[in-house]
Each structure stands twice: as structure tokens, then as C-alpha cells.
Amino acid sequence: MFIAHLPAGYLAADLVASTKDEGRRGLIAVGLIASILPDIDLLWFYLVDNRQTAHHEYVFHWPLFWISIAFGAWAISWITDQSWIRPYILVALIGLLLHMMLDSFAAEIYWLRPFSEFHLNAVKVPARFEWWVWNFILHWTFAVELAICATAILVYRRRKAVFRTT
Template sequence: MFIAHLPSGYILAKLLEKKFRHNLLSKKVFFIVVMMGAVFPDIDLFYFYLFDNRSVHHHKYFLHWFSFWIPIFLISYFCFKRSVYASQFALMTMLFSGAALLHICLDTFVGDVWLFAPFIDRAYVFFEVTSRYQPWWLNFILHWSFVVELLIGLIAIWMYWKDRE
């Protein structure tokens, strides 16, 4: 995915907002935490381009592993649930890691993702994008799946404008 991670984070935050209405976070912090979590796994692109010389697919890095994010999510969830005062840090960690898991799920749509790394070295993808155009990113933008990304963006914009009324 190219453009849908941040809008998907906004949509997730809007969907969770009512459930966590009475939490310890302000609405602004709540949305920032979820939206940052939705784009955070791609921070590994800095390493990919600056240090790794693009030698390993960035979805092979640990920030794109379910085995990294699921334990963080579960630990923070149980800490949040067991806390008498509903720990603010546990809530933020749970929201952030949940949004990161959403990121990985969305990447699996048309991007190779090593879902069971580091235990199984195999990429999984729902729909293959064939290489036809140069530069490489045109293959994704001109693929039918980009319409799904545009729809996610449009839904996020619609939710934002609806909320402003």
C-alpha cells in the first residue's frame, strides 16, 4: 500500500473512538497515537534505503512481523484491562500496536509479507502485482488494487467531513 495507511489509521481511530470515549487520552492524542501506529512499520524504509542498499525486502524487517506486534498488543491489552486506573501508557501502546497490525494486514493485500517471520521464511500476498512498468511503483499505481487505496482515502475524508458537520 502506498497512500492508504494514514487514512486507514484515521478510520480505525474513528471506529474505536466511541469505545474508548471515557479513556485517559484527549481526542487529539488518541487520533495521533492510532494514526502514527498505522504508518510506523514503514519507518523501516529509512534503513532499507539509507543503510541496507535495498538488498532485503523491507517487509522482511521485524517491524513488519506479526510475531513482533502481536505480543506487544496482547501484553498492553492485558495491562490495560487489569489496571484499576486503566493505564494511559498501556492504552496508547495497545492502540499503536493495533494500528501497526492493521498496517501489516493492508500490506498483505498486494505486497509480499512474511506473516510467520522469523519462524517461516515465506512471503504471503493476496493479489500479485506483475511487473510491467518502469519505475517499479507505477505497477502498483496502475494496478486495480490502487482503487481500493483510493476508496480507503475517500472513506476517511468522508468520515472527517461528516464529523465536522
């Protein structure tokens, strides 16, 4: 996925935030950040690793890594009786896992690492063009990304209109 992570994160965060009476902006912000956070490993990929390892193989693209962090944060919130933070943990985890679900659509994600090499890649995008980006933009899967973006725009505009009238 190239352009749909942020819009998909918005849609997921908006869905969770619509069930809460307060903290909507914060939940949306956390959802947006979490939906693109796994790609922070692109800094390592380009600046340190010199593109030697596919960035989806790094720990930031391991779902079990994020699940364990969310579980730890949830446990700490339980021990310290900070229940207010749990919706944020939930939105973050949803955004993170959604990122990897979307990546699994046209790239390999190792869902059980470090315990297994099992990976999921729903659609193989053939390498037909010299510049690798064209392979994805001109593949039918890009239409799915455009649909996610269009849906996010529609939901945002609808929410904005609702908040203007209330």
C-alpha cells in the same frame, strides 16, 4: 500500499475512539502514528541496507513482533494498574496490524516470523513498467487505496460537522 495506510489508520482509530468518552484526539494520534510506523524500516532499507533486502522482511513488518510488544505493554499496564493506557495500546496494535494487512494485499508479509516463512500476498502486481511505482499506481488495487482515502475524508468531514454542531 502507498497512500492508504494513514487514512485506514484514521478510520480504525476513529472507530475505537467513538466508543470512548475522552481521549479522542490522543487515540486518533496514536492510530495515525501506528498505521505508518512499520514503514520506519524504509530508513534502514535506503540508508543502510542499500535496498538489498525487501523492507517487508524486516522485523518492523513482522506482526508477531508488534503483538508481543503490545502484550508486554498490556501486561505492564495491568501490573502497574494503569488501565487508562489500554485503549491506546489497542488502537496502536490495530493500526500496526492494519498496516500489515493492507501490505498483504499486494506485497508479501511474513505473518508468523520468526517461527515460520509463511507469507501472505493476496494479489500479485506484475512488473510492466520501468519505474516500479507505476506498476502499483496503474494496477486495479490502487482503486482500493483511493476508496479507503475517500472513505476517510468522508468520515473526517462528517465528524468535523458533528463536532461543530455540538
